[in-house]
Amino acid sequence: MAARSYGQYCGVTTAVELIAERWALLIIRDLLVGPRRFTDLRQGLPRIPTNILTARLKELQEGGVVRRVPLHNCGLVYELTDYGRELEPIVLALGRWGFQRMGEPGEGDVVTADSFTMALRTAFQPEVAAGLEPLDVEVRIGPVALRVQVDAGALRTAQLAPPAPPVGGALPEGDPDLVFTADPGIRHVIGGTMDVGEAMDAGILTVVSGDATLLERFAAVFSIRTPTAVGT
Structure with missing residues (x-):
């Protein structure tokens, strides 16, 4: 499960502990587009350290959000579970909310x-x-x-x-x-x-x-x- 516990018993706390660790939501965002190999996720998140990507994927798997499965001739890929795909409207709503604060891109x-x-x-x-x-x-x-x-x-x-x-x-x-x-x-x-x-x-x-x-x-x-x- 997540590396951090907030010590509170509520749904929001559980959600935060599952998906609010650094990089976790961006991994979920990319998996909402489609299944991805580890190398695909690494290329799509160029600043993520490899050990952090490994840790986040392990936590998301343990939380029932992501699973690792064989796919066609691609070997093993990561994909969202049905539970994980329930995050799509939440991620889209977060995108609309964050859009209001987008300024010029940073260097x-x-x-x-x-x-x-x-x-x-x-x-x-x-x-x-x-x-x-x-x-x-x-x-x-x-x-x-x-x-x-x-x-x-x-x-x-x-x-x-x-x-x-x-x-x-x-x-x-x-x-x-x-x-x-x-x-x-x-x-x-x-x-x-x-x-x-x-x-x-x-x-x-x-x-x-x-x-x-x-x-x-x-x-x-x-x-x-x-x-x-x-x-x-």
Whole structure:
């Protein structure tokens, strides 16, 4: 179980002891994208010491959150248990809550394929998407590239770069309708403080190929609005 006990008998305490150790929630975040080998988790969390990753995985296994299983030709992988997958709405809610405090990235801060995938899930508005035409785009942020498909209010993402882990599944066929690059300033579009035109003028969004008008649909489907200013 967790290395620290708070000595209190309540559900919140149990949850904190299970998943609030350093790095634990980020491991869970990445496993919400899909099963991962130890090396995949290590690459997706470049600053985690190997011994800490080993310790966190052991604690999460003992807590019934993660299990280690053989998968196809990938050998042993880590995946969330059914109990662990119950954390998905909690992790997404934490992402929306934390979004309100995101400033400029610090020196050395990176966007990973799994973190960007979960950011899109956090911002996804299925009710809005259900009323719009399908969307099929490729989004590039630095070395990360994701294929993003939205149809009938459902979201599907596939990791194009860096190369997806072997457990990542098949990639979509055909070409996307739009390919565009973004920098971390895309949070202004997602947060509603900048429209697509302003983001393009600022160099935050750049169309590589395809139908540029689809950027407006992307902005409508992926949106986190902060109803009140933080700190007021």
